[in-house]
Amino acid sequence: MKRHRLLIDRILVCIALLALWQLASWYFGVYWVSTPRLTIVKFYNSMMSGEMLRHAGYTIEEAFIGAVIGAVPAIILPFTLRRLPGWVSVIDPFMVGGYGAPKLALAPLFILWFGIGIESKIALVASVVFFIEYFSTLSGVRSLDAKLVQMAQLVGANERQVARHIVFPGAVPNIFAGLRIALPYGIGAAVIAELISSNRGLGYLVQIGAMNFDITQVFAAILGATFVVLAVGWFVDETEKFLLRWRPPADSLMEQIHT
Amino acid sequence: MTAPLLEIRNLGKRFASRQGREAATWVIQGLSFSVPDGEFLTIIGPSGSGKSTLLNMIAQIDVASDGEILFNGDNIGVLDQKSLKPGLDRRVGYVTQDDNLLPWRTTLDNVLFPLEVQGRLDDKARARAESLIKAVGLSGYEKYYPHELSGGMRKRTSLIRTLVYDPPVILMDEPFAAVDAQTRTQLQEDLLRLWEMGRKTIIFVTHDIAEAVALGDRTLVLTKQPTRIASEHKIPFGRPRNVKDIFALPGFAQVYESIRAEIQ
Amino acid sequence: MTAANDVVSSAAPAGPLISQRALIILGRCVFAGLLLWAWQWSANEFGIIFFAPPLAVVQRLYEMAISGEMFFDVWATLRISMVGFVIALVAGLILPFLLRLSARLTEAVEPFILWSQGIPKYALAPWLILWFGIGDTPKIVIVVLMVFYVIFITTFAGIRAVDRRLINMARIMGANETVISREVIWKSMQPFFYAGLKVALPRAVGACIVGEFLVSTQGVGYYIEHSRELSDTVGVFAGIVLATTLVLVINMIVEKMEKAALAWRPVDRT
Structure with missing residues (x-):
């Protein structure tokens, strides 16, 4: 009812x-x-002709490769430095600075270095994803329950086993919280780089629409980009739910503030 | 004999079961008792016997499903959510199991909080707060935030925060349940000393038999669900009492045993 | 997510630890030196077209400061960011308090608010430019859109997270709804509010800079993009250094404010 x-x-x-x-x-x-009807018709036609999918594919490709390049070292680093808190403090101010710095302001620099192709977008996405993911993983590794580590050592686990069975599973929620923020943001970054300078991708589609004063095209492309962001968010959520079956459900509103 | 300050008549509380599939179950049913002015009443019952629900209804943060609650002869039992008057215009104080201190206020500011929201914050009120803080040994901790205090200190703060605005009836819901035994004895002594100063009416809920006997003038024992009064026990000790030595008093074992038998 | 200094500050008192602290500071200096050296090396290796040498960047920043161009651009960026920020702040704070009045409306609009979050706001820029021209308005709209969600969602979550028991306690003691809103809800929302502010303020400046990339004749973002178009790599670097400094300074100010406002919280927070 x-x-x-x-x-x-x-x-x-x-x-x-x-x-x-x-x-x-x-x-x-x-x-x-543009009207809702025109936008949806345009979106549908664009999907059918394959144009939308092609451009969305470029954007997703940029975001995916960039996210992998950014996230993998960001996840590995805190684990590597777990036993070396001194090193963590040494790089800390630089990481905080990198986290706070407006990465999107680097877009022109990356375009200068790598041209208007896919490489500049990948670099931008990677720089965005890296810092968010680093701090998420780090807080996961840090908040690790010392008692669980002790328990594992008492039953005879070696350092590798502790990392594999205690530290990593404990940090998985944080790794995902980071991805939940970083991936949509990464897609946004790819779209921005495409807006500034590109010859393909959803951002390019928006820009071309605007140049031709074709507002329906602009709206349809934005709709496409929104779907991509929501789909990626959904995918991360589902993967997390699957991997974290053991965890009681929690409110994740705080995690969404960054997106 | 004078009319009781607080009278509970045939009180009932029913919770709708989940998804409304089964019939609603009565948590409390046909519960009656009365409390004369100035009495220290302790109520003891098995866990899950709706003790908190009973106090919530008296404090008017929860509605009753049936029956009456009379305060000074006026029926205040409320059957719908909207006309609830939490605290009954400051006539009912409530010390809950969690200290519920405001974490952004210092000890002193927490104690002053009720006076502040009631618009009664003057020099006299401040002096009273100071003297209560002193009475429970919190002098020197006025400027500490709750997270900087020990569990026992937080309990004391929460206790005097209610005493400071002087409500005629004070409800206490297992206020000392979450502290260690030694601190608890200390807190019980503090409470009795403060009570001797003003002899407010107190309804003190606990699941600890020794605590109920040590503190109360009278102890009510509750049944399992649906809760009603199983028995009533006069506590045969005079005042002032020494909580530490209460076990050694003649008659303690007898009261203790008869209550324990009731609970099972 | 300010993980800064936890390790250092938590290990303060004993003797040998002081030398450890000195080691960390030394390590930081070495690391900074390494970064600078890598920068200089890259400049030599890849050439000035791709990599501006540090000294040239410093000199450019100095020239910008002397000519007053720096302050002109920074002010242009700050002005737009702050106007957008204030609009978003007011809307983002008021709306959740209004929604609090109707649980039914809140439930009905919640999914749409979450979905609309998925819209890549910057992608609206070309359309906004067509509509509003190249003045301040499209940039302000972008900043508002980027900031609004952060404030709205943190406020919303903050109101939701208020401990019901504290509200009940205040009611029993005779507090009215206004007092409860001010003394209990607003106060216990503070951590959320500052968490939002810490994301929102730097983001306002970031959004403004991106807006300036896309449409502008002034501001730090304009300076970077304009330099790129002129293949003035030193200008690009100088602009980025300026933008980063600006955002980091704002970060620092918010952190100081937060620390002062949240003194009541235990220090071992994450």
């Missing part, structure tokens, strides 16, 4: 939002604000 009402409420909100969009389009003119 109550579920039913909620569903109806949400459908009503959805209709209201679409109506608002439609009204805006009438008020400002289709030239400035």
